[in-house]
Amino acid sequence: MHLSSFVEMVESGFDDRVLLGDQKSRITGTEFGFLVRLGATQVHNQYASVIYVGENHSLLPVALFAAAWAGVPFVPVNYRLEDRQLHSLIERYPNSLVLTDPLTSDRLAGFSPKVFDEWLSDLSMIDLEEVGPTEPAENDDDVAVVLFTSGTTSEPKSALLRHRHLMAYLLGSVEFGSAEESEAVLVSVPPYHVAGVANMLSNLFSGRRLVYLSSFTAQEWLTRVADEKITHAMVVPTMLSRIVEHLDGGVLTTSTLRTLSYGGAKVSERVVRQALQAFPNTGFVNAYGLTETASTIAVLGPDDHRDALSSDDPMIQRRLSSVGQVLPMIEIEIRNEHEQVVAAGESGLIYLRGEQVSGEYAGVSLLDSDGWFCTRDQGSIDADGYLYIEGRVDDTIIRGGENIAPAEIESALLAQPGIAEACVVGLPDDEWGQRIVAVVVCSEGHVVDLKTLQDSVRDVLRGSKTPEEIIVRDSLPHTETGKMLRRVVLSELVALQGGTAS
Amino acid sequence: MILKPGARLISAVCTAELMTVKAPKTDLEVTIGGVATIASASARDGSVTAVAGHDGGTLMGKRYVDEADTIELLCTKAGSGAVAVNGELLQLKEAKALPASD
Structure with a gap:
């Protein structure tokens, strides 16, 4: 059509x-x-x-x-x-x-x-x-x-x-006209992002009134939600974290917001927990998708969020950091480096297939002859079908022949008190091929002892995954939707070291 | 008539309107309320009424398919007439509701 x-x-x-x-x-x-x-x-x-x-x-x-x-x-x-x-x-x-x-x-x-x-x-x-x-x-x-x-x-x-x-x-994902006439969505994702396009199309398709926020601030977003009696909204992680920060522990029990979905980049579990507390009567949805897949291919729904928050079972609690289950019209496979499908719980490259999957750039289709698209995202699916994203395979650090996902080290760093942001990259190294360097941003008012930080990461991960060097900065570069610009961090560090990135 | 995806179907007997999502490239006779569809809602004059057995109604946003799953029509405006192709009443296609993700 x-x-x-x-x-x-x-x-x-x-x-x-x-x-x-x-x-x-x-x-x-x-x-x-x-x-x-x-x-x-x-x-x-x-x-x-x-x-x-x-x-x-x-x-x-x-x-x-x-x-x-x-x-x-x-x-x-x-x-x-x-x-x-x-x-x-x-x-x-x-x-x-x-x-x-x-x-x-x-x-x-x-x-x-x-x-x-x-x-x-x-x-x-x-x-x-x-x-x-x-x-x-x-x-x-x-x-x-x-x-x-x-x-x-x-x-x-x-x-x-x-x-x-x-x-x-x-x-495949929206029922035409399913919204009630009183429903309204606040669009704050930028128009040049796939989430902005999908946000527009799927809400129009459901018959939900679109209210646009020309540029985002947490205060303006909250005001518009209240003034326009907004029932639905989609935000990127940076926006979610600014809203939570702005509320500063405040709880919006009477918000008109029925559904708040977030996606577009990796989100910190701490922010999701705080958001769930700030909006106790709102359903949360985490959406995962790529530009090349015409938006969302997996969702973690409202019940999954509340179950994870209230459960004592670590396997269910953990789901708060997953992107949920794939949509019914999407096929997914996790494959190893030999392109073989791996067992549940094992990591590998995420492959997708379905009618919405374009996998095409100007002049080149990346779909294989069977229609599969390699996302170049690394991830795993647990026994219950929950998908976990572990980062871009192109960001993988290879140290002494060992493949190391920066996301794992970043999570370990972010779990330490006083760390607001972390970016882990591999710098060229004569002995190891690449060595691990972390750049961190401290939370306001926190001073971090680098030796203690290094030791606490070593306690969680192995020595080979511990950053050899940790650098503190005031900020890290991000895209508009909150994706960390790793290549910028990497090229700056390489330039400081006096070489070129491999 | 030969239906293409995107072709609109408008009832002569009720308010129902449908959009073609999928159709075979063969000559089909589509009826709503048992009466052939019309080109525009303004051509409906209220003089024609639904045929008995074709008055089960069509529901907004729902999709209707034939037994062999060769044709699929999406209802964009509800009506009291039921949709049929070559005399066979189409069936409601059940779809699982998904959370609004964007």
Whole structure:
């Protein structure tokens, strides 16, 4: 199926239901469909794609669906990138309609940008009868959305999601129209992230009103939740931890929030526990997915969270750090280095297969002949089917022939008092091939004795997994969604050491 | 008619509307409430009523499939008529509800 059919479903099912807008304007399904049809007339036969470079906007879905209806890809780009990188990503998609916000517009002088609000108000001047409606595109093998991967281990790549991938995800995981009219979702994930796209699509599909937060602060998020009577929200771990910090032990027993989902990067178990206490009547959902899998492929649901919190059984408590069970329409295998499937509980590379799995970058498909996609994420599945993510295989440190996952050492460091953040990398070493170096950030007001810290890690892990050096810093670099930029940390350390990363 | 994914089906006898998710490339006769579907809801004049046995209704958001699982239709607007293909009433496809993850 094609996203243009999605528009017709919205017009049919939610004709007079409010789906978009802010306090000033409320947009129903019929009005949304009309805006999409108008927008498509301005894109069809004129542009090769629609690029969006800007903050979240209450009518962002109009841009995505107008592109889809006109049969061209929608390409959201991170407006926070520095000019040179931003320009080089836009140049990859020549002859595009470049939609932007007023602040970003000045930085895009060479690309004839159009401020999204102005583009929208121009649409209202169009007489659809006069220009003639654009027929909806219908080839579901066309590219619907292009997303740039976050590039924690390499330069950003353009991941392609076709209409059939996105529709397979929606049809497989969301019941059309299942939301009640009073439900509303607060979207605070950025538009250029797969979670932002999935957030938009799945909530519209369920008929839930979308309220956009243009840029995130914990205070603003909490205010909007209360003012707009928000029932659903999705946040990335950094946001969750800021909300918990802002509440500072406060408990929101009367929050309207029924479901709070989080994902996009690894989250600290401590933050999840604090969040569960802060929102005692809210259902928590942890979602795991990749850009290349058109969003979520595994979920840890509300009951799993509360069971883990109240259980005495360490195997059940542990689930709070898992990403739950895979969705019914997804097949998963954990394979070892010989590509053999391993037993329950054993670690290996995560392979996925399913209709929503694209596994495709501009020009290259990474699916094997049987349709399996290697995520390059390391993980394990326990006997009950709970999936645990252990980090990127490309981040694996090889010390003296032994494969060491940085995540394991980072967890040991984070379990120590006074450690807020930790990043473990392997630096080139003549004797061992790589040696383990940890960079840590202390919690506010804490001073850490490095020797004691090293000893306490050695007590938990073996000597070969203990960092040879621990460096204290004020902060670590992250992507917008809270993924640690390991390659930046690594290249800085290598530069200090006077060499190049292997 | 030949149905393609994305083709809309609108009832002549009730408010029901469905979207084609999957269909075989063969000539099919789709009815809602036992009466052939129409091109647009504005063509419905209320003069036609459902045939007995075809009045079980269609439910919003639910999917309807045939015995052989060759056709699948998704209801985007509920109605009192039931959907049938070549005279065979379609069955409700049960799906497990998943927690809202995004």
